[in-house]
Amino acid sequence: xxxxxxxxxxxxxxxxxxxxxxxxxxxxxxxxxxxxxxxxxxxxxxxxxxxxxxxxxxxxxxxxxxxxxxxxxxxxxxxxxxxxxxxxxxxxxxxxxxxxxxxxxxxxxxxxxxxx
Amino acid sequence: xxxxxxxxxxxxxxxxxxxxxxxxxxxxxxxxxxxxxxxxxxxxxxxxxxxxxxxxxxxxxxxxxxxxxxxxxxxxxxxxxxxxxxxxxxxxxxxxxxxxxxxxxxxxxxx
Numbered sequence: 001x002x003x004x005x006x007x008x009x010x011x012x013x014x015x016x017x018x019x020x021x022x023x024x025x026x027x028x029x030x031x032x033x034x035x036x037x038x039x040x041x042x043x044x045x046x047x048x049x050x051x052x053x054x055x056x057x058x059x060x061x062x063x064x065x066x067x068x069x070x071x072x073x074x075x076x077x078x079x080x081x082x083x084x085x086x087x088x089x090x091x092x093x094x095x096x097x098x099x100x101x102x103x104x105x106x107x108x109x110x111x112x113x114x115x116x
Numbered sequence: 117x118x119x120x121x122x123x124x125x126x127x128x129x130x131x132x133x134x135x136x137x138x139x140x141x142x143x144x145x146x147x148x149x150x151x152x153x154x155x156x157x158x159x160x161x162x163x164x165x166x167x168x169x170x171x172x173x174x175x176x177x178x179x180x181x182x183x184x185x186x187x188x189x190x191x192x193x194x195x196x197x198x199x200x201x202x203x204x205x206x207x208x209x210x211x212x213x214x215x216x217x218x219x220x221x222x223x224x225x226x227x
Binding site: 044058109 | 122125147148150152157158159160167209211213214215218219220
């Protein structure tokens with residue numbers, strides 16, 4: 001049981017490049033989400049999904065796209081990387097089927113992204 | 117929307133002493149409050165949580181207390197050990213809302 005797996009662990013991009021951060025979970029969780037972590041700012045929600053085919057924006061969605069074609073996978077796409085997107089990105093999942101049920105998050109180990 | 121503040125931002129204690137981290141929240145409708153521990157290079161891991169119908173919860177050396185009237189909740193770690201050194205995050209949520217996290221507290225346990 002691997003939990004939440006994120007790849008890659010590290011990535012360096014040039015401004016304007018695009019890339020996809022991968023996230024997969026093997027716990028059959030309906031809820032998945034992406035956070036970015038910046039010093040002194042805690043974890044800020046980028047996008048989330050309450051099930052396959054359903055996605056919604058979080059607090060800081062600009063510059064990022066997501067899709068959820070399967071229960072297991074929730075990739076995060078950077079369309080045109082900017083230095084302001086330098087951060088550590090975490091994927092998290094929970095067994096909450098809707099936002100009406102609060103259930104603890106299970107986090108991956110993160111992707112450290114640097115945009116030069 | 118919900119706003120979560122967390123204090124202190126850094127905390128150093130001697131091994132064996134207690135550590136207390138406090139969070140305040142703004143939305144009185146919030147009803148679920150988890151605490152996460154993040155070790156270097158890892159993702160946050162849930163260590164304890166509390167729901168609004170409970171005032172205190174304990175798990176071995178870790179306890180969380182909730183004061184709904186004052187809208188604050190605290191993490192208490194007793195008999196601290198070097199492996200307790202990490203960054204700790206509090207969070208708050210309510211029905212229909214995603215989690216809102218505090219900015220984190222870096223705890224150092226000095227041998």
